[in-house]
Amino acid sequence: xxxxxxxxxxxxxxxxxxxxxxxxxxxxxxxxxxxxxxxxxxxxxxxxxxxxxxxxxxxxxxxxxxxxxxxxxxxxxxxxxxxxxxxxxxxxxxxxxxxxxxxxxxxxxxxxxxxxxxxxxxxxxxxxxxxxxxxxxxxxxxxxxxxxxxxxxxxxxxxxxxxxxxxxxxxxxx
Amino acid sequence: xxxxxxxxxxxxxxxxxxxxxxxxxxxxxxxxxxxxxxxxxxxxxxxxxxxxxxxxxxxxxxxxxxxxxxxxxxxxxxxxxxxxxxxxxxxxxxxxxxxxxxxxxxxxxxxxxxxxxxxxxxxxxxxxxxxxxxxxxxxxxxxxxxxxxxxxxxxxxxxxxxxxxxxxxxxxxxxxxxxxxxxxxxxxxxxxx
Numbered sequence: 467x468x469x470x471x472x473x474x475x476x477x478x479x480x481x482x483x484x485x486x487x488x489x490x491x492x493x494x495x496x497x498x499x500x501x502x503x504x505x506x507x508x509x510x511x512x513x514x515x516x517x518x519x520x521x522x523x524x525x526x527x528x529x530x531x532x533x534x535x536x537x538x539x540x541x542x543x544x545x546x547x548x549x550x551x552x553x554x555x556x557x558x559x560x561x562x563x564x565x566x567x568x569x570x571x572x573x574x575x576x577x578x579x580x581x582x583x584x585x586x587x588x589x590x591x592x593x594x595x596x597x598x599x600x601x602x603x604x605x606x607x608x609x610x611x612x613x614x615x616x617x618x619x620x621x622x623x624x625x626x627x628x629x630x631x632x633x634x635x636x637x638x639x640x
Numbered sequence: 641x642x643x644x645x646x647x648x649x650x651x652x653x654x655x656x657x658x659x660x661x662x663x664x665x666x667x668x669x670x671x672x673x674x675x676x677x678x679x680x681x682x683x684x685x686x687x688x689x690x691x692x693x694x695x696x697x698x699x700x701x702x703x704x705x706x707x708x709x710x711x712x713x714x715x716x717x718x719x720x721x722x723x724x725x726x727x728x729x730x731x732x733x734x735x736x737x738x739x740x741x742x743x744x745x746x747x748x749x750x751x752x753x754x755x756x757x758x759x760x761x762x763x764x765x766x767x768x769x770x771x772x773x774x775x776x777x778x779x780x781x782x783x784x785x786x787x788x789x790x791x792x793x794x795x796x797x798x799x800x801x802x803x804x805x806x807x808x809x810x811x812x813x814x815x816x817x818x819x820x821x822x823x824x825x826x827x828x829x830x831x832x833x
Contacts, residue, residue: 495725498769565738591742598767600725600739 497598497617504531504606504614505596509586512563512571519560519586521612528638530559530631531606532582532622533594535566536574538602544621545578551627552581557635561585564594564602607631609638711751718747718757721774722764731774 499505504521511517532548534541552559561582563571568587575582588594597606598617607616616634618626716733722743724735732740732747743764750760764772776782816824 492728495769495771498766592746595742595746595767598769600768 493601494619495600497614497619499598499614500617502614504608504612505593507586507588507593507596509562509588509593512561512568512575512582512585512587515568515587519584524558524560524608525612526610528557528610528635529583529608530557530635531562531597531608532559533562533564533597533599533602533604533606534585535564535602536570537566538564540621541603542578544603544623545581547622547624547627548581549579551622552583556632557639558583562593562597562599563587564599565589565591605631607634607638708752711748714751714757715744715747718751718760719744722761723772723774725768725772 506521508518508520511519530551534545548559551557559581561584563585565588571585571587575585586593591599597604601619603621605618605622606614607618609615615638616630618631622631719732719740720734722732724730724732724737724740724743726737726739727735730737730740732743734740747760750763755763761773770776770782776785778786
């Protein structure tokens with residue numbers, strides 16, 4: 467009996483591990499910055515380059531920072547969701563225009579709509595490195611104390627918004 | 641136009657290495673090519689210009705190499721142990737992804753700012769997590785990663801020892817009892833008769 471049972475148990479355990487492994491996405495690297503203060507930045511704004519956007523401006527409110535670029539294909543996918551979210555007025559969405567050309571970025575917003583309260587420009591991706599950005603799009607939920615509470619890697623889907631982001635935002639807004 | 645490898649939907653470009661650019665220089669002249677004749681001379685001239693300009697075009701896009709070979713050496717040594725999060729099986733030293741390029745620049749700048757290797761690695765781990773390291777650090781959550789193989793090796797060795805012992809016992813046991821031997825002999829005799 468043992469002769470068959472032991473290999474069977476080993477096999478089942480192995481299959482279990484492989485099944486779990488199939489469901490994991492190696493591209494979703496958890497950010498060590500969740501739970502830490504958002505990196506400080508002071509960047510030019512996209513629309514009015516003479517104005518700056520700083521991370522401190524939003525202290526005292528919950529906000530989203532969406533990293534986007536006109537060259538990023540997945541950003542188009544999430545864009546309608548962000549536009550809807552901005553319309554609802556639940557939470558302000560700020561943009562970090564990542565490694566982009568100003569004209570391209572402005573044209574892109576004109577074409578697809580502009581959900582951002584303001585967009586900061588990060589042409590060389592330096593602020594991106596501070597935030598641990600390794601692909602676009604990424605979206606950060608930042609609380610009233612300026613602490614990163616959640617990082618959405620990849621496009622903001624309706625499910626992610628309803629199941630994760632909005633409940634968290636409501637909780638943080640208290 | 642430059643295609644950023646960071647785009648989550650263009651990850652396949654990681655494998656080709658050459659995928660960082662789309663559109664060849666000749667692509668801009670697609671319109672001329674479709675014209676029948678007449679433009680042959682112009683085309684040749686343009687191609688010649690392109691060829692002459694090619695080295696400059698290349699130079700413009702080349703990865704900036706630090707003037708200081710020492711800095712470059714340290715940067716490469718450091719980034720060979722760091723994972724590119726876009727092309728996850730490549731090191732930051734080897735990857736041609738835009739992301740790796742940015743991190744090489746960052747490392748280079750930090751070396752020039754007299755940061756120690758540890759400070760630079762800590763900087764990256766703070767932002768990208770342990771996943772950026774090809775050699776994971778030893779701690780509670782990674783203990784199994786470090787010792788797991790040895791545990792399996794030990795388990796295998798124990799199993800082997802037990803198995804061999806059992807097998808030897810099996811072999812050492814006389815294959816036939818005396819009674820069986822007699823029976824066999826009797827049967828053989830019968831056969832002869």
